[in-house]
Amino acid sequence: MNIKYRSLFYSILFVLGAILTACSNSVGTETDISSEAQSGSSKPEVYKWSLGINTTEGSVRDVTAKKFKEIVEEKTDGRLQIEIHLGESLGTEQEMINMVQVGALELQLAGGLFANIVPEYNTLSLPFIVDDYDEAYAVLDGPVGDRWKELASERGFKVLAHTELGFAQITTNNKPIYHPDDLKGLRMRSPNEAIWIESFRELGSAVSTMPFTEVYMALSQGVVDGQFNPPSAIYETNFHEVQDYLALTNHFYWHVNFIMNDDLWNSLDEELQEIIQEAAYEARDLSRAHIQKKDTEMLEVLKDEFIEITQPDIQAFRDVLEPKIDSIAKTIPAEAVEETYKFLEEYRKAKN
Missing domain, CATH: 3.40.190.170 (Bacterial extracellular solute-binding protein, family 7)
Known part of the structure; x- marks a missing residue:
């Protein structure tokens, strides 16, 4: 699909997602969430989600996404299935961020462009603001990072974790x-x-x-x-x-924001939320160890x-x-x- 028609496609998708969000408490669509349970059936609902990244196979975002997928699918016994989309195959990074915001995409590992919507996240991108990884993690995993997560929620995002990209x-x-x-x-x-x-x-x-x-x-x-x-x-x-x-x-210093739609998050039962959150933290820890080792x-x-x-x-x-x-x-x-x-x-x- 050429750039002109792809942009038109995602513009249409963005609008449709906004309409769906406004009209329903559930952000899932036929392609976002599919249930194998019929009305009155005792079978648990099965979720099929997409996770978008803008880098290619073998990149740290790919490694992070695969770890998350592995943990979630194992701990839910297949109740939640994750499909990873590489290399901006779903759209540019900014397009995918917009899609998550309106519920047209479930998950994304979003880089610095996330700050176009939640500008507070750009603070950590200021030149030479942190001297090392420990300082960066103290900001992201502490009260400052928690405050940024709250602001993201007000704008329609659940920030599951802050994963790693490294120093430029x-x-x-x-x-x-x-x-x-x-x-x-x-x-x-x-x-x-x-x-x-x-x-x-x-x-x-x-x-x-x-x-x-x-x-x-x-x-x-x-x-x-x-x-x-x-x-x-x-x-x-x-x-x-x-x-x-x-x-x-x-x-x-660059980090990556592991994001999902906030309404979608709030629609999940507590058990599934706990599994997703723990998987995101494990994937975060892997990404940090991976980058520090890989960069050396x-x-x-x-x-x-x-x-x-x-x-x-x-x-x-x-x-x-x-x-x-x-x-x-x-x-x-x-x-x-x-x-x-x-x-x-x-x-x-x-x-x-």
């Missing part, structure tokens, strides 16, 4: 990056999210936005000069084939794939970006930014 690094195809000045004038690809776009504009880059599935081709054809992603994503999507240099900047392994592999891997002057990057945080964070509610920085300050004091 920069790749380029024309010159290595040692200093922020090296990025001036480069055409950098970014997801369509204001935080990342504004950050690279402050660094002097010309920013182009495009779906993740189009990045490899854009790099290979010279449409853009570089991109930024965690090491595992760089390797899994073969960006090293069309890029020459890797700069270890750790400038953005991938950096070793990538040493042989890039012409050069650089260790840039991180303080110079901080000196450019940190004074601009208010401008970069203009799409995030100020109270969310303040709350997160205050929490991290107290967390660091307690840790030391």
